[in-house]
Amino acid sequence: xxxxxxxxxxxxxxxxxxxxxxxxxxxxxxxxxxxxxxxxxxxxxxxxxxxxxxxxxxxxxxxxxxxxxxxxxxxxxxxxxxxxxxxxxxxxxxxxxxxxxxxxxxxxxxxxxxxxxxxxxxxxxxxxxxxxxxxxxxxxxxxxxxxxxxxxxxxxxxxxxxxxxxxxxxxxxxxxxxxxxxxxxxxxxxxxxxxxxxxxxxxxxxxxxxxxxxxxxxxxxxxxxxxxxxxxxxxxxxxxxxxxxxxxxx
Ligand code: NDP
Ligand code: 8X3
Numbered sequence: 001x002x003x004x005x006x007x008x009x010x011x012x013x014x015x016x017x018x019x020x021x022x023x024x025x026x027x028x029x030x031x032x033x034x035x036x037x038x039x040x041x042x043x044x045x046x047x048x049x050x051x052x053x054x055x056x057x058x059x060x061x062x063x064x065x066x067x068x069x070x071x072x073x074x075x076x077x078x079x080x081x082x083x084x085x086x087x088x089x090x091x092x093x094x095x096x097x098x099x100x101x102x103x104x105x106x107x108x109x110x111x112x113x114x115x116x117x118x119x120x121x122x123x124x125x126x127x128x129x130x131x132x133x134x135x136x137x138x139x140x141x142x143x144x145x146x147x148x149x150x151x152x153x154x155x156x157x158x159x160x161x162x163x164x165x166x167x168x169x170x171x172x173x174x175x176x177x178x179x180x181x182x183x184x185x186x187x188x189x190x191x192x193x194x195x196x197x198x199x200x201x202x203x204x205x206x207x208x209x210x211x212x213x214x215x216x217x218x219x220x221x222x223x224x225x226x227x228x229x230x231x232x233x234x235x236x237x238x239x240x241x242x243x244x245x246x247x248x249x250x
Contacts, residue, residue, distance in 0.1 A: 005222070006030040006079045008059055008117055009086030011038035013186025014136060014218075017211035018083060021219045023049040030076050032068070032086070032117075034058050051075065059086045059113030060105075069120035078128075081222050082121050084114045084158075085136040089151040089192040103150045110154035114161065126172045132222055133169075135162045137180040139234060145243035151192075155180075159232075166231065175229040177221050182236035183246070184209040205248030206239035 005022050009015035011033035019031055023046040032055045033039055039054040046052045053076040057064040072079075087110040090102035114135060125131030140148055141155030159178055166176040185208040189199035202208075214235070221230045239247045 002026060002028055003080040004028040004030065004076055004078055005081035005083060006032065006117075006121065007083040007085060008032045008113075010042065011035045013188060013211045014181070014184060014214045015083070015085040016042065017215035018085070018218050019046060021212070021215035023052075025219060025223075026050055027081070028076065029053070030055060030072065030079065032057065032059070059117055060108035062116050065113070065116040066120055069117065077124075079121050079124065080131060082118065082125075082131070082133045083136070083218065084117060084133065086113055086117075087136065087154075088188060089140075089148075091194075092147045092151075092192060094147055095149045098150060106150050106154045107157075110151075111157045111161070114158060118165070122169070122174075125174050126169070129172050130174065131172075132175040132177070133165060134177045134179055134218060134221060135159075135165075137162065137178045139180055139182040139236065139243055141178075141180055142234065143243050148243070162232075177230050178232045179214065179218055179221060180232070180234045181209055181214050182234075182240045182243075184211060184214055186211050205250040206246055207237060208239075209235065209237045 005027050007015050007018055010019045010031035019029055019042060022029060028051045029046065030053045031039055031042055036056045039056060043052045043054050053073060055068045057068040059065055090105045091099055135158050137158045138155040140152045141159040144152040162176055162178040169176055185203045189202040193199045217235060224230060
């Protein structure tokens, strides 16, 4: 039977590449994000491969999130796969100089947004006693790096929530996985540095992971046999050994 996946943060980077990868395999898609024109473009492009429904909402807005997810059309109502991907870093500052607005954004989107979306989708999975939730964590969820403070905290929280979900949803046969990438060349650094030139330097001098690399891994995770759950996966570009050790040739 054709499966349906809901992907948050599908307008860019890892989420967008995952939409393409899933469409290639005929998975029906519910694609979410705040930038409507990008969602419309994706729907137009992917409609030739699979059925696509788009939802335009901000995951950090509780009311918008529940409203959007409570009203899924009949054909897209059964969510087999939930990819909790929406998120970003906002700023890279020592804790004493950090912006409270940046802290709020990271906690509200990366942590609370993931919880809101999950809260809206989990009941149908527990009822059916099936489903797969993949939370996009980060190497920053396993290791704290200088000036990463609150972003790292948000991704540590994503990993804790993932483990908690895996335990609580175990009786229902629901799979819960974390995919934790290192440096991936997406719009991530443009968002982190708010459009500043600094963003360009982040992926200079080495071959960073591409969004498609992670999308292929996510498809691998969701396409394992029923009895196999990849619980937690950490992936770096070859040039990266940990958050602070990257072999660069400039
Ligand atoms: P991008 O900036 O390219 O994509 C982020 C996506 O999240 C966009 O589609 C954006 O859509 C969506 N998003 C952001 N805020 C919100 C919001 N409030 N409500 C709804 N959607 C939102 O970055 P990546 O693809 O790199 O990031 C995807 C995930 O991967 C994030 O969770 C990130 O933390 C994680 N990650 C990234 C790494 C990297 O090096 N790039 C490494 C490890 C993890 P829109 O703006 O249209 O709403
Ligand atoms: C994104 C990877 O190292 O920029 O989560 O925090 S890093």
